[in-house]
Amino acid sequence: MKVECIGDMLKVNDKLYPCTVSLAMDLVGGKWKTVILYHLMDGPKRYSELLKDMQTVTEMTLSLQLKQLEQDGLILRKVFGDKPPVKVVYSLTAFGKTFVPALEAILAWGNLIAGQQGEFL
Template identity: 65%
Template structure:
């Protein structure tokens, strides 16, 4: 068996590496919402209504460290504008994210239900 090494970590297979970068409940979702271009933090919060602020901040920081997204600060005096966007590495995830999205939609067509816009409020 051939092991893989990336960023000083060793993985038994490509799936293990991919899941290290994209795993968890939120990383792939955040990347999916960044696929069409840059977004500000609050734009992501509005689109991903069920994520907490702390989780979004943590996930953005981790994906920035992994090189999947970039964080750009515009301006030097408050209020500064901070935007996030996919890096070239992050853009390579788009076909995977689209395939997973299509699979999820297919599951709903077969055994689920499509709902309109939901207004979810935090407790």
């Protein structure tokens, strides 16, 4: 029997999932979470840097996705300074870094598709 099928349901942090794929997609699924993790893969970045790197994301969406990734323990939000303007830096946690091999596989697959069917503008 496969690991993801050992029981009827999987419980993680008081949330129920029908399988481990559902758990993984809850953590990194959607349009922007994986892209954010990709941009943090090489090191910490400030909010404005992420916004610049992800030109089509709205500020509200980026803020919401960052909060969710922080809540799920994939990224760390570090604030420098007490008084505005404060400096806020985001980075991958040790748990977030465990996603890097999957992220590299997604990147390789995306590069393959781009090379076969796309063109960079």
